[in-house]
Amino acid sequence: MLSTKTILDIESIRKDFPILQRRVHGKPLVYFDNAATSQKPKQVIEAMEFYYKNYNANIHRSIHELGEEATAKFEEAHGKIADFIKADSYQNIIFTKNTTESLNLVAYSLTAGLKKGDEIAVSQMEHHSNFVPWQQLAKQRGLKLKFIKIDDEGKLDGESIRENITKKTKIVSLTHVSNVLGTINPIGEIAKIAHENDALMVVDGAQAAPHMPIDVKKLDADFYAFSGHKMLGPTGIGVLYGKKELLESMQPFLYGGEMIREVTFDGTSFNELPWKFEAGTMNIAEGVGLGVAIDYLTKIGMNHVQGRDKELVSYAVEKLSEVDGVTIYGPKERGAVVSFNVDNIHAHDVAQILDSEGVAIRAGHHCCMPLMSVLKVPATARASFYLYNTEQEIDAFINGIHKVKNVFGV
Amino acid sequence: MMYQENILDHYKSPRNFGKIDKASVHHHEYNPLCGDEIEMFLVIEDKKIVDVKFNGHGCAISQASASMLTEQIKGKSVEELKKLTKENILEMLGIPLSPVRLKCALLSLDTLKNSILIYEKYIER
Numbered sequence A: 001m002l003s004t005k006t007i008l009d010i011e012s013i014r015k016d017f018p019i020l021q022r023r024v025h026g027k028p029l030v031y032f033d034n035a036a037t038s039q040k041p042k043q044v045i046e047a048m049e050f051y052y053k054n055y056n057a058n059i060h061r062s063i064h065e066l067g068e069e070a071t072a073k074f075e076e077a078h079g080k081i082a083d084f085i086k087a088d089s090y091q092n093i094i095f096t097k098n099t100t101e102s103l104n105l106v107a108y109s110l111t112a113g114l115k116k117g118d119e120i121a122v123s124q125m126e127h128h129s130n131f132v133p134w135q136q137l138a139k140q141r142g143l144k145l146k147f148i149k150i151d152d153e154g155k156l157d158g159e160s161i162r163e164n165i166t167k168k169t170k171i172v173s174l175t176h177v178s179n180v181l182g183t184i185n186p187i188g189e190i191a192k193i194a195h196e197n198d199a200l201m202v203v204d205g206a207q208a209a210p211h212m213p214i215d216v217k218k219l220d221a222d223f224y225a226f227s228g229h230k231m232l233g234p235t236g237i238g239v240l241y242g243k244k245e246l247l248e249s250m251q252p253f254l255y256g257g258e259m260i261r262e263v264t265f266d267g268t269s270f271n272e273l274p275w276k277f278e279a280g281t282m283n284i285a286e287g288v289g290l291g292v293a294i295d296y297l298t299k300i301g302m303n304h305v306q307g308r309d310k311e312l313v314s315y316a317v318e319k320l321s322e323v324d325g326v327t328i329y330g331p332k333e334r335g336a337v338v339s340f341n342v343d344n345i346h347a348h349d350v351a352q353i354l355d356s357e358g359v360a361i362r363a364g365h366h367c368c369m370p371l372m373s374v375l376k377v378p379a380t381a382r383a384s385f386y387l388y389n390t391e392q393e394i395d396a397f398i399n400g401i402h403k404v405k406n407v408f409g410v
Numbered sequence B: 001m002m003y004q005e006n007i008l009d010h011y012k013s014p015r016n017f018g019k020i021d022k023a024s025v026h027h028h029e030y031n032p033l034c035g036d037e038i039e040m041f042l043v044i045e046d047k048k049i050v051d052v053k054f055n056g057h058g059c060a061i062s063q064a065s066a067s068m069l070t071e072q073i074k075g076k077s078v079e080e081l082k083k084l085t086k087e088n089i090l091e092m093l094g095i096p097l098s099p100v101r102l103k104c105a106l107l108s109l110d111t112l113k114n115s116i117l118i119y120e121k122y123i124e125r
Ligand SMILES: Cc1ncc(COP(=O)(O)O)c(C=O)c1O
Pocket: A035, A036, A098, A099, A100, A101, A127, A129, A130, A175, A177, A178, A179, A204, A206, A207, A227, A367
């Protein structure tokens, strides 16, 4: 029934996502806001419910059966993430709340060791969460924040990369995939340049880890951050990967229970990795849920997920380009997002009318105000896809765009 | 349905659109979240609005709301306008609005109220 090119069985995948049965304003839901957060398969929802119904307990503290079961599952989730991104061990994997907290952890810990005048390089396409922490800490600590420019196509400009990563640079922090333009940045190459200059490479993988195979060692990233909720997992759980020797040398970001080895009235020694960075009672059910989401993606295969994304996004770009008056932002080679505008209709109006057709997209600045100023638009509309989306849904979305044009008479 | 005929009509052919060179006060408000902008020009005589124009760009709701508001306030006294509320604007628009879109609808009222504040505080003697 579904005409897809993919080798994946989309119909049976869709059955795993209860929310896809929903109707919105009387129409079948078309969920194209996956870059903001993905939907969750019943396997994840059920695993969390099972945790609360059967082995809810605090981890690492309780010598009883439930505590041990919970601890084992939570630790196992760290190991699954490690395998998923080809890290050496669970010790490289720190659980946080989300990408934002992961990046703040790195930013606070790393900038504490920098001197006045040291430089940090980010790009013009960063999400606020990989921008504001560096900007604010640079202000507080007298550091210099440099911006790698984007070219007309929306890719990082090669010359600007070399200009802004120099011997003065201590940290380079870049998004792997842009949540607005879809640009896939050559992190491996940039990490090389960073390392030649003795700078550390921090990667915001929020839009990459859910959509493509990640090998942190091949990329040679020093730190890699992402969010569980964008990759079929629950909200409230994120990941920071770090190289072991760096994590060992860093000061913890949050102090309290669980992250300590021994506390006396005079001082504290810290727990081993990764627990040194996981202070207080963590989001345990969410950690378990993320582990199951990783199992789900791994079973399908990240190369297949990436392949399916490509089919969907090319189809969407092709169909959108056929509509008069539509401007598409970003390069040809892109992740699973397409940002666009329809004539001079405000993106909010576009999103509102699509919503009345049951089509959920995002409209606004996408937490990338500096990028909007470079693109010289107040906002864009954005459709973003994931493995359960279909070509038929894209057709419904395109019909919605025609409706927008009808309503506004353009 | 949000995009009713009258809303679209005001959006496509805004009333009182433009500038007034010799306005008693003009003021600009901006919603960075959406990029909606409205600048309002008021001519005030004997504590009454004798002329008004607005300028701006943004979503249909923000611009239609500004256009409709300018139509309503001409001839009104400053004191009356200070009493305008969110409810008055919603009534004027006559459409259901989600909390997110409320900001768009109310930008014109903010611009008007702040124009009056500035007028009373700094301009009026
Ligand atoms: C590129 C990018 N970085 C960071 C984030 C922040 O993710 P979170 O809100 O889960 O911390 C997002 C998601 O909104 C994103 O798209």
